[in-house]
Amino acid sequence: MRMKSLVLLMFVIFLMGGMLGYLSAKVAPTGVAEGVMNTFGEKVKTIRFAPFSFWSVVLIFINNLTVALLMYILGITVVLPSLIVLLNGAVAGVVVAFAENKGISSALAILSMVPHGIFELSAFFISASYGTMLGVMFWKRVLGKDGELRSFVAKMPFYVAFTIALLLLAAFIEAFISPLIFTI
Template identity: 30%
Template sequence: MSETLKISHYLAISGIILIAGFAVGFGLSITEPAFGETLLTLFQEMIAGQIMGDDPPMLALQLFLNNLEACVVIFIGGAFFGFLSVFILMMNGVIIGAVLEIVRKEAGYIALIAAIVPHGIFELPAVIASGALGLMLGRSVKNELAGGSEASIEAWSLGGYFLKYIIPFVAIAAIIEAFITPAVLQMVT
């Protein structure tokens, strides 16, 4: 199997896991609004409350660091046979899906799209790719235990992909989220 085919396979799996999480969070928030409200409150206290008052350059830095941390944990979570990567992807999806349903309910679909699309076109692929790299790392750990090649060699290769693709996408997303997304939201709300 070629390297491109392997990566695309894992990207698809990672994307499906994240989308499944979105669907679960969105659905739970519809059927149990208190679930979504609780997650929104936690999100505001733990993440948004700490960074949203900052000026755009500082906000971009905080968003970059927060999202980079999430991507690193998703990637490194692959060392646990990929299970931690899957869990974190799913939980991120659930939280985002639940929060998005609350935003949709309060502000409508246009505001929801405006809140996600500008930076999401970079951030979501970075998260999905981090999950794919984590799953590939998990596969290499499993293969090493079965007598295959060393997982550390594969980890270095996967880390190179992370540096080359994930970090720039997370940086671009953070800049857009800090400088452009608020302006787009202001135009539609």
């Protein structure tokens, strides 16, 4: 499977997670939505997010970079990056359902995630895809099948640098632009 195909697959997995999270929160709002939102709320408190703050940019970036690097590293398992993408989609779906329950339209909830999400999710899909491909090539090599592991690993600095650039941009947008959507 090629990287482009795998990135597209990660996008589909994210959408599936989003639908599952949304539907779960709608079916059992007190259990699923509150549990995820409480966990999400604790995470936000941990990173001390404050809109329009450079400190928030740094904290968001570090949090997202940690997730992306985990997907690169956990690619050796082949399936864990996809699971992380699925769970991120589920959280996004729960956030949309939770917003609806609080009287915020789903369109506005989704719109508030789009500006930074374009870059953040692209970075996550690339990280998950590269990690997965790396895992597949590693296991092919272990099993004695010919693979291009060495040349693929040589491309890793480019992918990591690109991921970092996307996540920096996403963090800046999330801290300074996405909050403006709720002021419109």
